[in-house]
Amino acid sequence: MQKSRSDRLFYTMIYLLTILAVVVTLYPFLYVVSISFSSVDAIDKQKVMLWPVGFTFSGYKMVLQYRELWVSFYNTLWYTVVGTLLNIVATCLAAFPLSRQKFFLRRRLNFFIAFTMYFSGGLIPVYMLITSLGLYNTRWVMVLPVLVITFNVMICRSAFEGIPNEIFESASIDGANELTMLYRLAVPIIKPTLAVLTLYYAVFHWNNFFSALLYLGKQDMQPLQMFLRRVLIMASPEVMQKMGGTMTSGALAVSTLQVRYVSIVVSILPIVTIYPFIQRYFVKGITLGAVKG
């Protein structure tokens, strides 16, 4: 079939817009990476626009030997692993009973959790509760107050509901109780959904900054995001001084700029590395979420 002129115009526009979108999203990242690998001299003369100029690892050497970075990195890893693990276990424990048609409290408990999506005490009462529970400045404050996210429980519940009841009936004839059914039957069946939820929870914990800002005053418990805030946003002179060591003030100014860009790269590296492996779940995940939206 011959393409008309307006169709050619249509496709040209489509491609131009997509290229524009790609450039706009990609360029900032490329620039950050380029600065992080460029020589201090090239950065100072503002020669870096696209690719690294005067390729060097010196910025990375400076940042990676900084103890506080590793401490906060470890903390974030701890919060993400422990938090996500607890989230997934708790989400299954919450969603399975709520999905069982025969469960006599099903309706009431569904309302019991859904209600919290529309009404809450608000920031101050929650803050007062958490401090009075003695959770302030403990590791558990990053994990326990977000044991489950109600919306995710509902996604998990509808996945469980999708399993034909006959499977459970025949298991129960074989003498399985509900705990075994959950563990041996239901969880393996909804693995794809659990993968998506794991992704959501893990990204949440990795990026969680708000809880740390509110409840973690101690620096050696703070996550990566709090460290990044000190380096990137407050440009804390103390941090910069420590990293820069005995440099002259001019060189220090430029290298602190590089320190900031290196820190960005180091902090998003884990996500960018895992990203290609989890990308295929995105579409599934977001459509799962939208069904119950």
Added chain:
Amino acid sequence: MCFKVKKRISTLVHLVKRDKYLLLMFAPIFLYYVIFMYIPMPGILLAFRNFMPGQGMFSGEWVGLKWFDQFVNSIYFWRLLRNTFLLAFLPLLFGFPIPILFAVCIVEIKNRTFKRFAQTVTYLPHFISTVVVAGMIINFLSPTDGIVNTLIAKLGMEKVNFMMDASWFRTIFTSSDIWQSFGFSSIIYIAAIMGIDQEMYDSGKIDGVNKFQELWHLTLPSIKPTIVILLLLSLGGIMSVGFEKVYLLYNGATYETADVLSTYVYRMGIEGQNYGFATAVGLFNSIITFILVFAANTMTRRLTKMSLW
């Protein structure tokens, strides 16, 4: 009567026995919701009390609407209301159509490699933390060594101190918001377009419809339900402007256009220890949100016969 009660109790005992494993499973979750969600709820009464630090959450004399009165009559009231509304509304106004447009582009692109590449790249900002995004913005816009000002200087123009200039805040906030979200938001529209019955397009082609007409008369009307539902959801969230990004980007010099209700609650409550007052401002925000969700829902139900409830 006595018989009825007895019967009820025995059915209950029977049900509890039958579902004991399900109850056991849910028990820790129940405890979680009670402690972290339900116990703070009555704390909202702080908004009507004169709370004294060092005392319990439910202490202090009743002061009625004193805190609300103080807030509504303060010089910050209109500023906070305007900023909260604008910082929620502007990204919605400019950001809502873009994922739809981008989804149309992605679906129409025939080259598979380029298509996947474009999707991979544009989803990425969604997974980057707000701290890093704010850090990138601040460093790119820095008056001394930011790339944006370097370019401005190279073009022979005057450098701008973006982050310290209140008139720039809304632009920065809105455009970075679109940058962060358009790719990921487009996924749901891509799925919706892929779900359209292919036969419609085939019959359209027989009638000699060109690509623009196809888009306007076939694709967009077909995904209208998705568009309406998503618009509705985002209208509902209009007053809950993300605390984090405003908090990380603003400073004393830009409060005038940047300070929103949630950041104000944080400053007054957590930093200033004005628990009663801050709770009242928070409650005020929730009430407005509720009214907006309700209004948006009623409006769209009238216009399109679709609604969330």
